[in-house]
Amino acid sequence: xxxxxxxxxxxxxxxxxxxxxxxxxxxxxxxxDTYLNKYFNERKNIWAKEDEVKCNVGDxxxxxxxxxxxxxxxxxxxxxxxxxxxxxxxxxxxxxxRGTEYIDESIRKLEAEKIATEKSL
Amino acid sequence: MPFxxxxxxxxxxxxxxxxxxxxxxxxxQIMTVNYxxxxxxxxxxxxxxxxxxxxxxxxxxxxQILTFKNMTPSPYISFYLDNGEKILVDADSRDKDEIYxxxxxxxxxxxxxxxxxxxxxxxxxxxxxFGHGYSRWCICExxxxxxxxxxxxxxxxxxxxxxLQKKDVEV
Numbered sequence: 001x002x003x004x005x006x007x008x009x010x011x012x013x014x015x016x017x018x019x020x021x022x023x024x025x026x027x028x029x030x031x032x033d034t035y036l037n038k039y040f041n042e043r044k045n046i047w048a049k050e051d052e053v054k055c056n057v058g059d060x061x062x063x064x065x066x067x068x069x070x071x072x073x074x075x076x077x078x079x080x081x082x083x084x085x086x087x088x089x090x091x092x093x094x095x096x097x098r099g100t101e102y103i104d105e106s107i108r109k110l111e112a113e114k115i116a117t118e119k120s121l
Numbered sequence: 122m123p124f125x126x127x128x129x130x131x132x133x134x135x136x137x138x139x140x141x142x143x144x145x146x147x148x149x150q151i152m153t154v155n156y157x158x159x160x161x162x163x164x165x166x167x168x169x170x171x172x173x174x175x176x177x178x179x180x181x182x183x184x185q186i187l188t189f190k191n192m193t194p195s196p197y198i199s200f201y202l203d204n205g206e207k208i209l210v211d212a213d214s215r216d217k218d219e220i221y222x223x224x225x226x227x228x229x230x231x232x233x234x235x236x237x238x239x240x241x242x243x244x245x246x247x248x249x250x251f252g253h254g255y256s257r258w259c260i261c262e263x264x265x266x267x268x269x270x271x272x273x274x275x276x277x278x279x280x281x282x283x284x285l286q287k288k289d290v291e292v
Contacts (some may be wrong), residue, residue, distance in 0.1 A: 006150060
């Protein structure tokens with residue numbers, strides 16, 4: 001998909017019904033309230049097409065505007081999943097984290113094995 | 122007359138917003154600020170958002186600025202450029218001014234570029250301009266200037282026919 005347009009980031013809200021690989025992404029842009037002189041988030045709903053990069057509902061994704069409209073209302077392509085839901089990776093250390101704490105991979109592995117053995121019993 | 126409402130209400134004045142000096146490069150399209158609440162190392166990033174985010178957005182209206190709270194243990198700021206590149210600025214335990222200066226040196230437009238742009242804007246907006254694309258085509262339309270020679274003949278001292286070709290002209 002030839003995409004050389006603007007990038008925008010947002011959270012995936014839902015999947016399109018009928019067309020499987022279309023997603024509704026909610027992007028926030030700050031808009032200046034001219035009376036209060038304060039910036040408020042303005043929601044922008046964008047329908048994006050999911051091609052090479054697969055994502056789930058709830059992920060925070062990076063979209064890129066398509067150079068030409070191939071389908072009605074679908075204006076963007078999904079370029080990258082920045083924060084997959086439940087699998088957030090801290091970009092500075094590269095470790096998985098849950099909120100403000102890192103996930104201890106070794107303990108997690110032990111737990112997973114324990115659950116697997118319990119299940120098989 | 123009561124004080125303006127809100128914490129540090131000066132942030133909500135037009136003069137404060139216009140005073141922002143961080144103008145990001147044209148290649149920057151998204152700016153993401155990740156920080157944590159009640160986290161000492163995030164204090165600088167929190168202050169950066171509190172004081173400078175409004176100014177940055179004001180000076181860069183086309184950049185999408187997002188803030189994420191409590192997503193990762195360490196605070197950072199990331200920039201997405203138009204060529205697909207991603208730039209990470211680690212903001213762990215950094216002061217707000219440190220972060221501001223760092224971003225300015227790495228991704229901010231230099232003083233010269235800003236001055237050039239300001240000059241270009243002035244040239245466009247100058248009401249004294251005439252010519253193609255402006256409200257007046259020719260200098261003869263401007264009051265106080267010599268009238269159009271198509272309507273009123275120029276005095277003979279200003280005509281090339283008299284001056285250079287030494288021909289006889291009327292008036």
